[in-house]
Amino acid sequence: MTGSHRSLVATALVLVITLCSTFLVTQCAGDVARFDLTANNLFTLSDGTKQIIDGLQKPLTMQLYYSKSLVDRSGQDRLRELNNYYVYVRDLLRSYERYGKGKLKLEEYDPRGFSEAEQEADRLGVNRFPGGEDEGLYFGMAVTSEAGAKQVVKVFDAMRQSQVEYQVSEAIELATARKKTKVGVLSSLDVTGGNMTPMMRQMMQMQGQRVPEPWGNFEALQQSSYEVTDVKADAETIDAEFDYLVVVHPKNLADKTLFAIDQFVMRGGKLIAFVDPAALVADPAPSNPQNPYGGSDHDSSSNLDKLFAAWGARVQPGKFAGDLDLAQLQPTRRGGRQPMIGLLALGGADGAGVGDAVPIAKGVDSKIVVCFAGTVERTDAAVDGVELTPILTTTAAGNAFTADRFELTGMGGPDAEKLLAKFQPGVAPVTIAARLHGKLKSAFPEGLAKSDVEDGEKPKDGEQPKEGETPKPDDADSKTNLKECAEPNTVLVFADVDMLADSFSFQRFGPGLLYPASGNPAVFRNAIDYLAGSPALMSIRSRGNFDRRFGKVDQIEREADKATREQVSRINADKERFQQELQSLQSQANEQNVGLLRNDLKQKSDELQKQIREKERELFKVQREKSEAIESLGSRLRWLNVLGVPLVVLLVGAALWFVNVQKRLATKGGAA
Amino acid sequence: MSATTAVFKREFRGYFGTPLAYVFLVAFLATAxxxxxxxxxxxxxxASLRLFFASLPSLFAFFAPAVAMRMWAEExxxxxxxxxxxxxxxxxxAVLGKFLAGWAFFGIALLLTSSMVFTVSYLGDPDLGPIFTGYxxxxxxxxxYLAIGAFFSALTKNQVIAFVLGAAACALFVWVGSPAVTKFVEGSESGAISRFVSNFLGSMSFLTHYDPMQQGMLALGHVVAIxxxxxxxxxxxxxxxxxxxxR
Incomplete structure (x- = not known):
């Protein structure tokens, strides 16, 4: 062998050794000595998780299923990200295993077609997605114990990376729970999708029947192995077995049902109530093409006023929480975008509107969105020993405003401009959700009149009770009547129902694939965990992606809007006046005088139409100026980075070159 | 002053002694x-530099061999x-000195892209952790990439060949672990060997090690691999x- 060959062989050998070493390092040290530099420690086990692992009494096994070979053979580059995500999940689970020191064991499986691993994944209930001809794509895990308990994370959704730790920790905690947590759901809307099992749902679909969809928040609750049970909106009793009762949008509940809820709370049951002066999204008016304005007849409000009053709180009808600083920009009826004063985004990175004392919304990283929420206030006759602690509020500049049904549900939805004109900034925060805590007293201290128990119907407004139906103390059902809680109890009141609806909570990417679209799902589940006293899970769930939007752009939009608001209102008012004049002019023209007035009317009509067009042009110009401010910022920054910085480098280079040339010439001159 | 430092200084000055370095910097900054x-x-x-960092591996696959091609081929x-x-x-x-000079040159190029950091900080409130680890x-x-480019530059006297070979090798190191490549290597067969091969190729890919850094995670394994x-x-x-x- 010549020296040249020896050198080439040695070079090749060095490269092979390098590549093999890289492989070994990746396999052995891929997840050691890791430094997580993200602001919210996405890659580090949280204290909540450590607390859950510390509390494990018996060892658990985590079975991770990922069809890596199928992904590798798929030939699709976009799936490379799935491989990276798998590595992230695997490394996180290895961190669990390391921290568990024998309490947690990780087993990894690559389910191939017709393999035992595939059968096991199917048996455990890990989601199977269409993959190859004979293979399915799996990416989920199961937590099993020797005693036979199991909890499944059906799928690790790549869009929910910030939720992985919560999913895993929750599965571990539930796998060790002695019994399932029972949640009763009482609602005037179908929020649980008829409480059907997936099998029933599938059968109905196969039969071509319409399957009611559960709201994402309740579907996610069911997926997490809570036992969710529907409670009828006219129930006379609430099962004492329920760990929680969630009341959503209670519309005109009969006294017997209110009494049942009241007694559930008096017995020490945990209540979370979502009421709303106008649930515009969750309970919209039925559409009627024949009567487009008919929506204003629909009552979308709900309340538990009788119970709240006994507990020293109230949510007043027709009164809403508004805040210019938190209002979301929405397209207006006349084009352009304006702040919708009742559509508020709270919390997020700056924590605006999040109460510190009750850690339900605190620390939720994503924005919490409420839509025309009511206000939770103390009643004038405050109840001794019952505290009202805010969970969600407006900022100090927020205020309550009133709006009638037509302003909110007229054709095209709420009128942003009109509502904005009504709003007056305040000086103190307005409470949107609150915790009531203390020795709560019954709203039915004398029990429930027998007539109500028998009739089950609440007398309608203005209707006098029939003779013999007047509730009397001696007529009361005293069997179950508790006058107050034996121990201090807690009730959570949210004056917004829409925040639970899918529109403000989730994006769906197929059956069972829910992606939180806001911080609302975290608040809902935190509320349940808060009452359960599970701070560990709460602390994990609240972690997530901060909403890191371009605040500067939002600020420009707001300022531009503020600057042009008066102008836009004036133009719109002028336009409306011209339109009314035109309508009245046209109504004057009947068959008799049409000939007489023709010329005069036509002239005036043309004149008015011209003025309306002129106003529309003005409006368009104002709106265009608003969007131009943002476009020009984008354009400036683009050119600054793409051309500005290189140009500076070029100029510096040219200057240095010039200095060098001068120096050289000077040196030559000196030498000469 | 050690010999490495002397070579480093000579090379580093050499970059800025010709208009080539400025042309390179301008082209790199504008494209980045x-x-x-x-x-x-x-x-x-x-408010993040996700898109910026995601485009860098492809840019480096072009620019690093361009800088490295003259390292030895020209000599x-x-x-x-x-x-x-x-x-x-x-x-x-000599190899270390030249390499460090090229690497420092790239360091300056990256430093000059900090206008993107100022831009995103002006527009919003970015998480600076992933930006730091991304850099x-x-x-x-x-x-x-520069080391790969230097290797191919030492292999040939022709700068163009050195550039083409270097760019191809860099591209290979970016995409080697992608499913398209593993499929090509494995065919439709699947078994213990093919799984090992795909794992091996995956660990070769720079993206496997670079992606977690873009997201804010610095792991010893990934740093050591690169x-x-x-x-x-x-x-x-x-x-x-x-x-x-x-010879």
Whole structure:
């Protein structure tokens, strides 16, 4: 062998050794000595998780299923990200295993077609997605114990990376729970999708029947192995077995049902109530093409006023929480975008509107969105020993405003401009959700009149009770009547129902694939965990992606809007006046005088139409100026980075070159 | 002053002694800023440099061999390599000095992209952790690409060939772990060997090690993997040049 060959062989050998070493390092040290530099420690086990692992009494096994070979053979580059995500999940689970020191064991499986691993994944209930001809794509895990308990994370959704730790920790905690947590759901809307099992749902679909969809928040609750049970909106009793009762949008509940809820709370049951002066999204008016304005007849409000009053709180009808600083920009009826004063985004990175004392919304990283929420206030006759602690509020500049049904549900939805004109900034925060805590007293201290128990119907407004139906103390059902809680109890009141609806909570990417679209799902589940006293899970769930939007752009939009608001209102008012004049002019023209007035009317009509067009042009110009401010910022920054910085480098280079040339010439001159 | 430092200084000054360095910097900075803006950086309104960092591996695959191609090929073509090797400088020192000069040059190029950091900080409130680790990852990646480029530059006298081979190798190291490549290598067969092969190729890919850094995670394994490849190619360059010297 010549020296040249020896050198080439040695070079090749060095490269092979390098590549093999890289492989070994990746396999052995891929997840050691890791430094997580993200602001919210996405890659580090949280204290909540450590607390859950510390509390494990018996060892658990985590079975991770990922069809890596199928992904590798798929030939699709976009799936490379799935491989990276798998590595992230695997490394996180290895961190669990390391921290568990024998309490947690990780087993990894690559389910191939017709393999035992595939059968096991199917048996455990890990989601199977269409993959190859004979293979399915799996990416989920199961937590099993020797005693036979199991909890499944059906799928690790790549869009929910910030939720992985919560999913895993929750599965571990539930796998060790002695019994399932029972949640009763009482609602005037179908929020649980008829409480059907997936099998029933599938059968109905196969039969071509319409399957009611559960709201994402309740579907996610069911997926997490809570036992969710529907409670009828006219129930006379609430099962004492329920760990929680969630009341959503209670519309005109009969006294017997209110009494049942009241007694559930008096017995020490945990209540979370979502009421709303106008649930515009969750309970919209039925559409009627024949009567487009008919929506204003629909009552979308709900309340538990009788119970709240006994507990020293109230949510007043027709009164809403508004805040210019938190209002979301929405397209207006006349084009352009304006702040919708009742559509508020709270919390997020700056924590605006999040109460510190009750850690339900605190620390939720994503924005919490409420839509025309009511206000939770103390009643004038405050109840001794019952505290009202805010969970969600407006900022100090927020205020309550009133709006009638037509302003909110007229054709095209709420009128942003009109509502904005009504709003007056305040000086103190307005409470949107609150915790009531203390020795709560019954709203039915004398029990429930027998007539109500028998009739089950609440007398309608203005209707006098029939003779013999007047509730009397001696007529009361005293069997179950508790006058107050034996121990201090807690009730959570949210004056917004829409925040639970899918529109403000989730994006769906197929059956069972829910992606939180806001911080609302975290608040809902935190509320349940808060009452359960599970701070560990709460602390994990609240972690997530901060909403890191371009605040500067939002600020420009707001300022531009503020600057042009008066102008836009004036133009719109002028336009409306011209339109009314035109309508009245046209109504004057009947068959008799049409000939007489023709010329005069036509002239005036043309004149008015011209003025309306002129106003529309003005409006368009104002709106265009608003969007131009943002476009020009984008354009400036683009050119600054793409051309500005290189140009500076070029100029510096040219200057240095010039200095060098001068120096050289000077040196030559000196030498000469 | 050690010989490595002397070579480093000579090379580093050499970059800025010609207009080539400025042309390179201008082209790199303009492209690096253009890529995220062309992918709706402003319209997405997300205060992060995700799009910027994601485009860097492809950019480096082009620019690093462009910087590295003249490192040794030019010296070999003009014959100055013989002169260099007669000086009291070992080949190791020469390779290291030249490499460090190129790497420092890339460091400056990356530093100049900090206008993107100011831009995103002006527009919003970015998480600075992933930006920092993203820059660390990008700097390591630039070093690895440069070492690959230097190796191919030492392999041939022709700069163009050195550039083409270097760019191809860099591209290979970016995409080697992608499913398209593993499918090509494995065919439709699946088994223990093919799984090993795909795992092996996956660990070769720079993206496997760079992606977690973009997201804010610095792991010793990933850093060592990229640095190991860099050191491996530098050693291979030393061996190649030793053979040249002995001839």
């Amino acid at each position: 800023a253009f890529m995220p803006f062309s992918q709706s950086f402003f319209e997405i309104r997300d 070999r073509r003009t014959g100055t390599i013989e002169l260099l090797l007669t000086l009291p400088v070992t080949i190791k020192q 660390v990852g990008a700097f390591l990646l630039a070093g690895a 640095l190991g490849t860099t050191v491996g190619f530098l050693c291979a360059t030393v061996l190649l040049l030793t053979e040249t010297k002995s």
